[in-house]
Amino acid sequence: MLPEELQSIALAVAQVRAVDEVLDAVVRGLAAQPEWALARLWLARPGDLCASCPMRAECPNTSRCLHLVASAGTPRQARKQWTRLDGRFRRFPLGVRKVGRIATTGQGVLLQRLDGDSGWIVDKAWAEREGIRAFAGQPLVFRGEVLGVLAVFSRRELSAREFSWLRTFADHAAVAITNARAFEELARLRERLEQERDYLREEVRDALSFGDIVGRSAPLQRVFQQLEPVAATNASVLILGESGVGKELVARALHERGPRRGRPLIRVNCASIPRELFESEFFGHVKGAFTGALKDRAGRFQLADGGTLFLDEVGEIPLELQGKLLRVLQEGTFERVGEDVTRRVDVRVIAATNRDLPSEVQEGRFRRDLYYRLSVFPIEVPPLRERKEDLPLLAAHFVRQACARLGRPTLTMGAEQLENLQRYDWPGNVRELENVIERAVILSNGAERLRLDLALPETARRSRATPPRPTTPPAPTFVTDAELRRREKENLQAALDAARGRIYGPEGAAARLGLKPTTLASRMKALGIPKP
Structure with a gap:
C-alpha cells in the first residue's frame, strides 16, 4: 500500500462526524486495497456477553473487553459477507491472543508469513481457503489511552514499511474516532439542551400566563384564579398588597386580558401628586387657569377615555380631594380647571394600595363611599415571603433581564445561592429581589456565577452566617x-x-x-x- 492511498483514506475519514460512519470508512478503505482481504476494528468497552463468549475460559477480567465494531473485506465466495459483527470473534478478552495482546501492550503485531506462525492462526481452514498469508494489527491510541485495535489480513506478504504506515494510519483513525465521539456527545448535549429549553419555555409560558407576572406557587395561582373572571369585565378592581409585590403588573394583566386591551392604560401615582395640582393632574386645565398654565392640558381621565386608569397608591389621596375623584367615578363627568364645560369619559378604574383601607375608613382618613366604589372586586397579592417557591423562576427572570440590560453574558445560579435567597424574608418583596439581582449582576463583572454574596442585604448575610440555636427535638415519629x-x-x-x-x-x-x-x-x- 502506498502512503498516498492511506493519506486519502485518512482524509476521507476525518470528514465524517458520526462514530459508526468513521468506523465503517476505516475498514472499507483498508479492505479496498489490493490483496488486503479483510480489515477489522475492535474498541474497548465494558464486558457484556460473558456468559456466551467462546473465549470466556481465557478471559482474565470480565469487566472490559474488545468489541468488534466494524468489519469489511472481499471474500473469494461472493455470496459471503464479511461485514457481520456477531461472529465467533465479536469479543476478544484483553491480553488474550494477538488482538487482545495488542490492546494491553499498546504495541503492534506484524506476521509477514502466517505459514511460519501457525500458532497465531485460530481458524487454519479459513486462512487456507481465503489464501491469507499475512496479518498486521496496530493499537488505536489517543493521548496515551488505547481505544482499540485495527487489524488487516492480507493475501500477500506485508512489508515493514507498510506496517509502519499502518501505525500512522491507526493514529489518524484514533483521532477521528475521538473527534466523532466528541461530535456525537455535543449533538446529544445540544439535543438535551434543546429539550430543556423547550421545557423551560413551556414553564415560562405557564409562569407568564398573566403578562409579566412570574410564578407558579399556590398563593399566586389563587390570584390568577381571581384575575381570570374579572379581567373580562369592566368592573372596578382594588389591588391590595405590600409595597413591591407587583400590583402594577396585576393591573397591567387585567387591562391586557380585558375588553379594553386595544385602548391606553394610564398610570397615576397618587402619592407623587402635590395637593395643589391634584385637579389639574386628574382632570386637566385650560390656558391661564393658574400661574404656570401656559397652554391647555388634558388630564389623566381624558387620556384614559375608552381605556383603563390605574390609580397606584390610591390611599395617599388627601381626604378633602377624594370627593372630586368620587364624582367622576360615579357620574363619568368632570370639568377642566378654569373651564365650565362638562366632559364625559368612559374609563375603567383599577386602584392599588399598600394601606389597610378598611382601617383607614374606620379612622376617618378615607371616604367610605369611595372605598366601596373602588373595591367592587378586591384582589390581594401575596408578599414574596409567602411564595418563596417562586424565587428560582423570579431570580432567573431578573438575571436574564439585568444581563441583557447591562450587556453582560447570562450568569448562572447554584443551589446554594437559591437557598440563600429563600432564607431571606424579603421585606421589600419582588422589587427588592429585582434590585438585589441587578446589584449582583453589576458586582459579578467577569465572573461566570452570580455574586449574590456581595449583593444580599447585611441582615440576610448575618442570618446566613449565624446558625440557629439548637433546640431539643421532639420525640421522632415515623411510618414505614x-x-x-x-x-x-x-x-x-x-x-x-x-x-x-x-x-x-x-x-x-x-x-x-x-x-x-x-x-x-x-x-x-x-x-x-x-x-x-
Whole structure:
C-alpha cells in the first residue's frame, strides 16, 4: 500500500462526524486495497456477553473487553459477507491472543508469513481457503489511552514499511474516532439542551400566563384564579398588597386580558401628586387657569377615555380631594380647571394600595363611599415571603433581564445561592429581589456565577452566617416506607382527580402540588400511577 492511498483514506475519514460512519470508512478503505482481504476494528468497552463468549475460559477480567465494531473485506465466495459483527470473534478478552495482546501492550503485531506462525492462526481452514498469508494489527491510541485495535489480513506478504504506515494510519483513525465521539456527545448535549429549553419555555409560558407576572406557587395561582373572571369585565378592581409585590403588573394583566386591551392604560401615582395640582393632574386645565398654565392640558381621565386608569397608591389621596375623584367615578363627568364645560369619559378604574383601607375608613382618613366604589372586586397579592417557591423562576427572570440590560453574558445560579435567597424574608418583596439581582449582576463583572454574596442585604448575610440555636427535638415519629409510598400515591391521585387529569398549566395537578410537571410525571411513573 502506498502512503498516498492511506493519506486519502485518512482524509476521507476525518470528514465524517458520526462514530459508526468513521468506523465503517476505516475498514472499507483498508479492505479496498489490493490483496488486503479483510480489515477489522475492535474498541474497548465494558464486558457484556460473558456468559456466551467462546473465549470466556481465557478471559482474565470480565469487566472490559474488545468489541468488534466494524468489519469489511472481499471474500473469494461472493455470496459471503464479511461485514457481520456477531461472529465467533465479536469479543476478544484483553491480553488474550494477538488482538487482545495488542490492546494491553499498546504495541503492534506484524506476521509477514502466517505459514511460519501457525500458532497465531485460530481458524487454519479459513486462512487456507481465503489464501491469507499475512496479518498486521496496530493499537488505536489517543493521548496515551488505547481505544482499540485495527487489524488487516492480507493475501500477500506485508512489508515493514507498510506496517509502519499502518501505525500512522491507526493514529489518524484514533483521532477521528475521538473527534466523532466528541461530535456525537455535543449533538446529544445540544439535543438535551434543546429539550430543556423547550421545557423551560413551556414553564415560562405557564409562569407568564398573566403578562409579566412570574410564578407558579399556590398563593399566586389563587390570584390568577381571581384575575381570570374579572379581567373580562369592566368592573372596578382594588389591588391590595405590600409595597413591591407587583400590583402594577396585576393591573397591567387585567387591562391586557380585558375588553379594553386595544385602548391606553394610564398610570397615576397618587402619592407623587402635590395637593395643589391634584385637579389639574386628574382632570386637566385650560390656558391661564393658574400661574404656570401656559397652554391647555388634558388630564389623566381624558387620556384614559375608552381605556383603563390605574390609580397606584390610591390611599395617599388627601381626604378633602377624594370627593372630586368620587364624582367622576360615579357620574363619568368632570370639568377642566378654569373651564365650565362638562366632559364625559368612559374609563375603567383599577386602584392599588399598600394601606389597610378598611382601617383607614374606620379612622376617618378615607371616604367610605369611595372605598366601596373602588373595591367592587378586591384582589390581594401575596408578599414574596409567602411564595418563596417562586424565587428560582423570579431570580432567573431578573438575571436574564439585568444581563441583557447591562450587556453582560447570562450568569448562572447554584443551589446554594437559591437557598440563600429563600432564607431571606424579603421585606421589600419582588422589587427588592429585582434590585438585589441587578446589584449582583453589576458586582459579578467577569465572573461566570452570580455574586449574590456581595449583593444580599447585611441582615440576610448575618442570618446566613449565624446558625440557629439548637433546640431539643421532639420525640421522632415515623411510618414505614410502604405506608409512606401509599400516602404519597393517594396524595398524587387526589391532585390528579381535582385537576381532572391535567398535569400542566395553572390548574394542573403539578401546580396544585407545587411541583414541576416533569417531577410529577417521574413520581407517577415510580408509584405506578398511569398517565391520564
